[in-house]
Amino acid sequence: MSAEGIILFDEIQEKTVFAEVPPEFSSTRQIALGGMFVNMAKRLSHEFKAGSINSVVISCEEKLICISKREHQFIIVLYPKNENIEDSTIIQKTSEIFDNILKNDKIKN
Amino acid sequence: MIVIGLKRKLLDRMMPKEFGFVSGLFHTGVFTLQSGIDETLGKIGMSEYIFPAIKESMETTEQLGIEPVVGENIEDFGKRFIKLLKSSLLVENASLKKKEDGSYVFSLNNCFMAKSAHTVAGTKGVCPMAMVTAAMIEKYTKKEVMVEYSNLTPKGSVTNIIADITGPNKE
Numbered sequence: 001m002s003a004e005g006i007i008l009f010d011e012i013q014e015k016t017v018f019a020e021v022p023p024e025f026s027s028t029r030q031i032a033l034g035g036m037f038v039n040m041a042k043r044l045s046h047e048f049k050a051g052s053i054n055s056v057v058i059s060c061e062e063k064l065i066c067i068s069k070r071e072h073q074f075i076i077v078l079y080p081k082n083e084n085i086e087d088s089t090i091i092q093k094t095s096e097i098f099d100n101i102l103k104n105d106k107i108k109n
Numbered sequence: 110m111i112v113i114g115l116k117r118k119l120l121d122r123m124m125p126k127e128f129g130f131v132s133g134l135f136h137t138g139v140f141t142l143q144s145g146i147d148e149t150l151g152k153i154g155m156s157e158y159i160f161p162a163i164k165e166s167m168e169t170t171e172q173l174g175i176e177p178v179v180g181e182n183i184e185d186f187g188k189r190f191i192k193l194l195k196s197s198l199l200v201e202n203a204s205l206k207k208k209e210d211g212s213y214v215f216s217l218n219n220c221f222m223a224k225s226a227h228t229v230a231g232t233k234g235v236c237p238m239a240m241v242t243a244a245m246i247e248k249y250t251k252k253e254v255m256v257e258y259s260n261l262t263p264k265g266s267v268t269n270i271i272a273d274i275t276g277p278n279k280e
Contacts, residue, residue, distance in 0.1 A: 039151035
């Protein structure tokens with residue numbers, strides 16, 4: 001299972017700090033939606049006193065979207081949905097991608 | 110200049126208090142939308158949804174027979190926009206200053222709407238004209254722009270606009 005697209009959003013800077021997505025999903029608005037969704041999820045969690053967000057999995061007809069948090073950064077990863085995969089597997093895979101991305105010197109912490 | 114000053118004084122005397130209240134309601138709508146977007150989607154939502162619409166609207170001046178506001182660069186835009194604001198009699202004066210760190214400060218002085226608008230709508234919001242300026246700074250600098258809440262006073266507003274000069278260019 002390989003990722004189709006990756007967006008990294010920093011909640012302190014309130015901006016996207018890294019994005020690698022296919023050309024058809026690469027408009028600034030599409031990339032910004034990742035950050036907006038994170039903010040919305042944080043709001044939802046806050047309203048329902050659910051605490052800090054660990055991960056979010058959105059299972060759609062065509063794709064899976066997984067969001068994972070590490071300190072003040074959120075990663076949003078887009079996967080093709082070509083088989084039934086457990087949420088825990090997706091979260092684990094997203095976590096591994098996050099580790100690799102954070103090793104990248106281009107990311108501002 | 111003298112004519113504009115006289116017109117403005119006349120306007121101040123002629124406009125009923127109800128106009129001030131109505132402009133206050135207008136600001137209430139704007140500020141509520143701003144804070145709603147900010148709280149749910151974050152500042153990233155403000156810039157992605159509001160700025161593109163503003164940039165598009167700025168192209169419509171000629172349809173109203175008004176001199177184009179869109180200039181060659183941010184300085185040119187600033188001059189044109191301030192001239193427009195003064196001609197509209199909305200403000201006595203305005204300024205757009207670039208600071209050493211690359212951020213901008215946009216100020217409205219003696220805004221016709223300020224006293225009533227900021228009384229009715231409260232003092233947490235971004236001056237609508239500063240939103241316009243921020244959108245245009247983004248257009249010219251091609252950098253991600255963040256607007257801080259304006260310092261809203263009974264006489265006008267002062268707004269810090271930060272352009273991310275180290276970040277990637279925006280398409």
